[in-house]
Amino acid sequence: MFTGNSFKKTFSRALLLMLLASGTGFLVNAWHPEGFELVSREKLQYETIVHINTEETRIKHAAKIALFIDSRSRTEYIQEHIEGAVNIPANPESLSMKAIQEHYSRINGPVEMVIYCSHHSCGLAETLARRFVTLGYTRTIYIFGEGIEAWQALSLPIEQNDDFKDSSAGSTHETN
Amino acid sequence: MMISKILQQVALMKRIKRQVQEYVYGNSLTIIVRIAIGLLFVYSSIFKIIDPSGFANSIAQYRILSDNLLPYAAIVIPYIELFAGICLLMGFNIRPAAIAGIILMLMFITAIIINLAQGRTFECGCFELSNLGISETIGWGLLVRDAIITMLLWSLYYVDRHPFSLQNLVLKSDIHNM
Numbered sequence: 001m002f003t004g005n006s007f008k009k010t011f012s013r014a015l016l017l018m019l020l021a022s023g024t025g026f027l028v029n030a031w032h033p034e035g036f037e038l039v040s041r042e043k044l045q046y047e048t049i050v051h052i053n054t055e056e057t058r059i060k061h062a063a064k065i066a067l068f069i070d071s072r073s074r075t076e077y078i079q080e081h082i083e084g085a086v087n088i089p090a091n092p093e094s095l096s097m098k099a100i101q102e103h104y105s106r107i108n109g110p111v112e113m114v115i116y117c118s119h120h121s122c123g124l125a126e127t128l129a130r131r132f133v134t135l136g137y138t139r140t141i142y143i144f145g146e147g148i149e150a151w152q153a154l155s156l157p158i159e160q161n162d163d164f165k166d167s168s169a170g171s172t173h174e175t176n
Numbered sequence: 177m178m179i180s181k182i183l184q185q186v187a188l189m190k191r192i193k194r195q196v197q198e199y200v201y202g203n204s205l206t207i208i209v210r211i212a213i214g215l216l217f218v219y220s221s222i223f224k225i226i227d228p229s230g231f232a233n234s235i236a237q238y239r240i241l242s243d244n245l246l247p248y249a250a251i252v253i254p255y256i257e258l259f260a261g262i263c264l265l266m267g268f269n270i271r272p273a274a275i276a277g278i279i280l281m282l283m284f285i286t287a288i289i290i291n292l293a294q295g296r297t298f299e300c301g302c303f304e305l306s307n308l309g310i311s312e313t314i315g316w317g318l319l320v321r322d323a324i325i326t327m328l329l330w331s332l333y334y335v336d337r338h339p340f341s342l343q344n345l346v347l348k349s350d351i352h353n354m
Contacts, residue, residue: 010333013272014279017263018256021276025255034229036247044244 049129049141052114057144058156060114066142067111071124082116082148083157090117090124096131107137116144116151202337202344209328210264210338216325217261217277220303224254234301238287256280264332267341274332281326288319 029035060066068085070077077087088099107113117124129141152158199205224231232250235241241249256276263273284302291314300312312318338344
């Protein structure tokens with residue numbers, strides 16, 4: 001029957017009613033023109049991380065308004081890096097923190113941060129950017145996703161170390 | 177003199193008792209209370225459903241929920257109101273709807289008390305009655321009103337028979353078919 005005699009039964013019916021109502025609410029919200037966009041807390045936390053393309057990166061580099069950060073390892077950085085970039089390796093954490101301390105004044109200065117690594121599927125830049133956010137950096141952090149490979153392909157300014165140049169060329173030949 | 181006064185009081189008590197019995201058995205007052213609260217719930221939920229961000233803003237004024245929880249509350253609360261209101265209005269699942277309503281009202285009352293204790297006053301946006309020209313500024317009056325609505329919902333829980341309701345209709349036809 002409609003009226004349950006025991007309070008427990010009625011209470012569970014009440015909970016069911018509320019659950020049903022909530023479900024309808026979320027369903028309608030998905031279609032509502034002024035509905036809420038429900039985002040995960042993680043996404044909200046890292047919303048200051050912005051991905052930019054090669055052209056935007058080139059403009060920032062030419063205007064000298066950005067601090068370029070190479071998130072790859074020390075050796076890779078020494079071989080070649082975007083002109084004026086500093087090295088803050090994303091992994092391991094201890095090295096990363098040490099490098100951040102080393103470049104602390106420049107990071108906190110009036111510059112935009114552009115982090116890059118080797119190419120698109122390289123996650124080091126994202127890792128480093130998230131580390132900055134967790135450390136309390138609140139300004140926008142730019143990630144140059146296409147990385148140093150795209151930069152080199154357009155023959156934009158890079159700094160190379162000649163001692164490593166030959167060996168690196170050799171290694172790429174080997175892999176090819 | 178004394179005796180007549182006592183007798184008067186006894187008569188009054190008897191009348192009140194009789195009224196309560198009639199209310200529980202289901203009289204016109206039962207219908208009025210049920211439909212009035214049902215209408216109030218449906219009416220207020222519609223405005224909240226049409227303008228969810230406005231409702232989120234009015235919840236935000238209470239400074240109880242954190243920003244990332246606000247949308248969830250703004251999505252869920254109006255529909256619980258709507259569903260409970262429809263149930264009360266049509267007259268089915270009245271007890272569960274009353275309990276759901278009581279839970280909502282207790283939440284509102286707690287929120288109002290917390291803000292009153294901090295000495296903050298603002299338009300509460302609870303039933304959107306400001307659309308009808310009734311002020312809904314947070315204060316003791318509002319607290320009393322919400323408490324009365326809660327009591328009425330609670331009383332509906334104890335009613336045995338709801339005249340002029342779907343569940344009564346079903347009950348009647350069941351008895352008829354026996």
